[in-house]
Amino acid sequence: MAGNAKQLKGNTRWALGLNATLVYVFFYAPIALLILFSFSDDPLVGRWGGFTLDWYRAFGENEEVQSALGVSIRVAIMSTVVSVVLGTMAALALERYRFRGNKFFDALLYLPVIIPDVTMAVMMLLFFTIARNAASTIFGVDVSKGVWSVTVSHIAFSISFVSIVVRARIAGMSEKLEEAAQDLYASRWQAFRYVTLPLILPGIIGGGLLALTLSLDDVVITQFVAGPGSTTLPVYVFGLIRRGVSPLINAVSVVMLAASVLLVLLSLVAQRARGGDVT
Amino acid sequence: MTAVATPKFEAANERKKSRRGFFLALPAYVYLSLFFALPLLSVVVYSFAKRTSTGGVALEEWNIDSYTKLGEPIVRDILLRSFTLAIITTVICLVLAYPFSYFLATRKASTRNIMLVFVMIPFWSNFLVRNYAWRVLLGNDGPVSRVTEGVGLGETTILFTPTAIVLGLVYGFLPFMILPLYAAVERMDWSLIEASRDLGATGMQTFRKITFPLSLPGVIAGSILVFIPSLGAYVTPQILGGGKKTMLGSYIVTQFLTARNWPVGAAVSTVLMVVMLGATMLYFRKGGRTL
Amino acid sequence: MGEEMHDQAGGPMTAAVDIQGVTKRFGDVVAVDNVDLEIADGEFFAMLGPSGCGKTTTLRMIAGLEFPTEGSLKIFGEEVGTLPPNLRPVNTVFQNYALFPHMNVLDNVSFGLRMQGKDKRESAHAAQEMLELVQLGGMAKRKPDQLSGGQQQRVALARALVNKPKVLLLDEPLGALDLKLRQDMQNELKSLQRELGVSFVFVTHDQEEALTMSDRIAVMHDGKLLQVGTAEELYDQPVNRFVADFIGQTNLIDATVFDADMIVLANGTKIRAPNPYPAGDKVAMSLRPESISIGHVDEVPEEFRATSLTGTVSDVIYLGHSHVYTVNVDWMPLEVRTNATPTSIKHEPGSEVAIWWDRRSDWVVPDEGHGA
Incomplete structure (x- = not known):
């Protein structure tokens, strides 16, 4: 492409380079310091008092933290599995077929992405309350909020993110490949199994990792729809933070951050990958 | 199966294809209708309901009291404050992100990809924790304070102020501005800039007349992506604002969880959704393709 | 078909x-x-x-x-x-x-x-x-x-x-x-x-x-x-204007059928062109550039008198193996392609020339299929 216009000159280059550097410092310095302080042997947060692993030990021994972590993982896995299946099917439908109501469906699929957390949180709270009232008056059963309501809510926003990632992958894949497979005697299912699926698999994996990340990170929605015993790790940590800072929170935060960064990186790698071999 | 083709047959075939797409979409369709559209609708319905004296909700008595309540000074202040902070956040993000994205787009491909990954990481990684990091930094006797004291500027006391909220929001949502902006600048036909310079325009003129208009879809998309969540922010005001100066998000939560005035909470949520939908539709109307 | x-x-x-x-x-x-x-x-x-x-x-x-x-x-x-x-x-x-x-x-x-x-x-x-x-x-x-x-x-x-x-x-x-x-x-x-x-x-x-x-x-x-x-x-033998124009290069000359053997061009010149169309029909004559000969006005051989026109050379392009002339006859430019041999004469722009062709090499198509 046109090279010259892209060559920044003198002062402009300097100013832009400086701005970029500052942006990266802004992004990463707080995180770096947080990581540093999580190893600090000083009960006052944000002060260096020598190296220690005590806070991580405390993290490992704290039963409430451990049970919250367990809930988080259970919810994340369940919601990811369901949203990957539904999101992928939705992506295939929207990219490869025209059907009645596809425009409306497309819009419905976008909404959870752009709707603010708080709005979705109260939506779900209201919904589960109404559902519970209805269930107890009509069927006489009590469906209190719990792990299931958290999972249901997480699936509701994850489907959208999965379908966006998978759609991008399908859009980048020529429909001719599927036609070629059918021309070469593959049935519709075989064409999907041997050509489409392996080629969009990186998108599915990337979308799945993203769903995992989003589920593990969500605070606001979860806080509203969690019942007793279904507190996830972020909700638990959020509760702690509101009472004040502590070295334990530092350690838990660093673990959560590490997990989400790892998943994001894996997701990015997966999305960039070429189609895999399926034999 | 091997009949001579007729218009009727082809129509049937098209229907079959359409049905196949529909059935593929169906599970997600049903799921989102049930667990997203229905909840969304209930919020709108509840915003017109009446709050009973016991904190319950009476659906029979339709009214718009909850919306008129938005005009009361307390709520108006909250709305005003939230919009102001969200706008300030958006502007700061734009000012930081524009030169950044431009710089990014002018790097060579390999550098660019690495730089981009380091924007993607904060984009997707844990928001709560990243806000918490600032709580630690800005705390009494925290690192920032000690630095400012060290250089003789005195103690930093911005924690639990609107400044801290804006700082947290910018920190959280800056990547949301950078990514669409970068996409827009990168897509740009750079030969147009050369053409402009060739026709005698100065660097500034070229930017004003060519570069900026061409990147406008990115500016709008990024602004929407920062403005909407900033307006509805809940976590950041709680952690960095100390919940003292209430913003929209916190107000909604209070109405639902503490004050038990669901109709008002629902009304504010509905307003937030309408703003969001309005902004999104404006974007798509203006020719934007994807957010 | x-x-x-x-x-x-x-x-x-x-x-x-x-x-x-x-x-x-x-x-x-x-x-x-x-x-x-x-x-x-x-x-x-x-x-x-x-x-x-x-x-x-x-x-x-x-x-x-x-x-x-x-x-x-x-x-x-x-x-x-x-x-x-x-x-x-x-x-x-x-x-x-x-x-x-x-x-x-x-x-x-x-x-x-x-x-x-x-x-x-x-x-x-x-x-x-x-x-x-x-x-x-x-x-x-x-x-x-x-x-x-x-x-x-x-x-x-x-x-x-x-x-x-x-x-x-x-x-x-x-x-x-x-x-x-x-x-x-x-x-x-x-x-x-x-x-x-x-x-x-x-x-x-x-x-x-x-x-x-x-x-x-x-x-x-x-x-x-x-x-x-x-x-x-x-x-x-293209069936209409579109095919004639799309396959190879050709000059398409508007004309009207006179009888089974003759057509009338826009300037009234009668040209011998056998065709199956009824008299008075609008037709076009397809004439391939390479089937046209070019020479001085008085050089037209006797047997080609009925299939010749006169015009002015407006442009010549030399392609090594051939010359491509643009010859303006009364109402339209025609392309003529001749082998360039050491002995062949080059007609300079502005010179008056005659062009002629064998009557078996023109081809009359119905006036349809415009817009190639």
């Missing part, structure tokens, strides 16, 4: 592809409009036309990738109009090849056999043999993106041919190759087709490619089939 085909013994022969009254609509757009077409077994058949003329849609209907809205489509006598592609005995070489990027060359080529339920080893063996035939025996383990454009083209060919299709369909098979490679591949395709004896049906917008490779050519425009014939037939 529609003429009966006979085998050597003279009996009727089943066409490889038999299309009768096929129409394809996409919503309100008529992509293919009531086309009748028969393609013989073992024929190298081209479908030629500008983009959007319906040729690719026709090919896709033969492949089963689109279904006709109306009409009958038979492959070796069997009605396939509505049969899905995997149940048809035809294979396709796609434009840009559509090789599976996640499979190596061998897996690509053996894909069709595997899908038909053939044993893995047997398929691999057949695929390897086919790869040898297209001279890619050593490339079996490579991925498609590690091959050059020409090699990918051969893989696509092998992938289709290994299934021993009764008809091979090729969609702009050479479009993505550069000129030199394209010419080589043209010869190779042609000899491959002769060797295998299978019908090749290929779609192209390049008239030169169609003329050099095919036994017969179908010219399409705006969804309609205009003419089917050999290269010579299309070149010498």
Whole structure:
């Protein structure tokens, strides 16, 4: 492409380079310091008092933290599995077929992405309350909020993110490949199994990792729809933070951050990958 | 199966294809209708309901009291404050992100990809924790304070102020501005800039007349992506604002969880959704393709 | 069109592809409009036309990738109009090849056999043999993106041919190759087709490619089939203005029919041009640049008097082997191409000249099919 216009000159280059550097410092310095302080042997947060692993030990021994972590993982896995299946099917439908109501469906699929957390949180709270009232008056059963309501809510926003990632992958894949497979005697299912699926698999994996990340990170929605015993790790940590800072929170935060960064990186790698071999 | 083709047959075939797409979409369709559209609708319905004296909700008595309540000074202040902070956040993000994205787009491909990954990481990684990091930094006797004291500027006391909220929001949502902006600048036909310079325009003129208009879809998309969540922010005001100066998000939560005035909470949520939908539709109307 | 085909013994022969009254609509757009077409077994058949003329849609209907809205489509006598592609005995070489990027060359080529339920080893063996035939025996383990454009083209060919299709369909098979490679591949395709004896049906917008490779050519425009014939037939006896203009280069001169032997040009000149049209009909005379002779006004040979015009040279381009003149006759410019020999005289711009031609080399077409 046109090279010259892209060559920044003198002062402009300097100013832009400086701005970029500052942006990266802004992004990463707080995180770096947080990581540093999580190893600090000083009960006052944000002060260096020598190296220690005590806070991580405390993290490992704290039963409430451990049970919250367990809930988080259970919810994340369940919601990811369901949203990957539904999101992928939705992506295939929207990219490869025209059907009645596809425009409306497309819009419905976008909404959870752009709707603010708080709005979705109260939506779900209201919904589960109404559902519970209805269930107890009509069927006489009590469906209190719990792990299931958290999972249901997480699936509701994850489907959208999965379908966006998978759609991008399908859009980048020529429909001719599927036609070629059918021309070469593959049935519709075989064409999907041997050509489409392996080629969009990186998108599915990337979308799945993203769903995992989003589920593990969500605070606001979860806080509203969690019942007793279904507190996830972020909700638990959020509760702690509101009472004040502590070295334990530092350690838990660093673990959560590490997990989400790892998943994001894996997701990015997966999305960039070429189609895999399926034999 | 091997009949001579007729218009009727082809129509049937098209229907079959359409049905196949529909059935593929169906599970997600049903799921989102049930667990997203229905909840969304209930919020709108509840915003017109009446709050009973016991904190319950009476659906029979339709009214718009909850919306008129938005005009009361307390709520108006909250709305005003939230919009102001969200706008300030958006502007700061734009000012930081524009030169950044431009710089990014002018790097060579390999550098660019690495730089981009380091924007993607904060984009997707844990928001709560990243806000918490600032709580630690800005705390009494925290690192920032000690630095400012060290250089003789005195103690930093911005924690639990609107400044801290804006700082947290910018920190959280800056990547949301950078990514669409970068996409827009990168897509740009750079030969147009050369053409402009060739026709005698100065660097500034070229930017004003060519570069900026061409990147406008990115500016709008990024602004929407920062403005909407900033307006509805809940976590950041709680952690960095100390919940003292209430913003929209916190107000909604209070109405639902503490004050038990669901109709008002629902009304504010509905307003937030309408703003969001309005902004999104404006974007798509203006020719934007994807957010 | 529609003429009966006979085998050597003279009996009727089943066409490889038999299309009768096929129409394809996409919503309100008529992509293919009531086309009748028969393609013989073992024929190298081209479908030629500008983009959007319906040729690719026709090919896709033969492949089963689109279904006709109306009409009958038979492959070796069997009605396939509505049969899905995997149940048809035809294979396709796609434009840009559509090789599976996640499979190596061998897996690509053996894909069709595997899908038909053939044993893995047997398929691999057949695929390897086919790869040898297209001279890619050593490339079996490579991925498609590690091959050059020409090699990918051969893989696509092998992938289709290994299934021993009764008809091979090729969609702009050479479009993505550069000129030199394209010419080589043209010869190779042609000899491959002769060797295998299978019908090749290929779609192209390049008239030169169609003329050099095919036994017969179908010219399409705006969804309609205009003419089917050999290269010579299309070149010498186009059915209308569009075909005359699209195949090769020609001068199209508006005229009116005088009688079965004469036409009247716009300036009133009567020209000898045998034609089957009723007197008074608007027609156009197609005159190929290379069939026109040029000389001084008094040089016109006696036998060409009735097929000559006078004009002024307005431009000359020297092409090494020939001169291309633009000669302005009264009302329009005509292109004249003459061999440039050491003895030939060059007519400078501005000089008065006469042009003449053999009356067997002009061709009268009805005045329809404008807008080439």
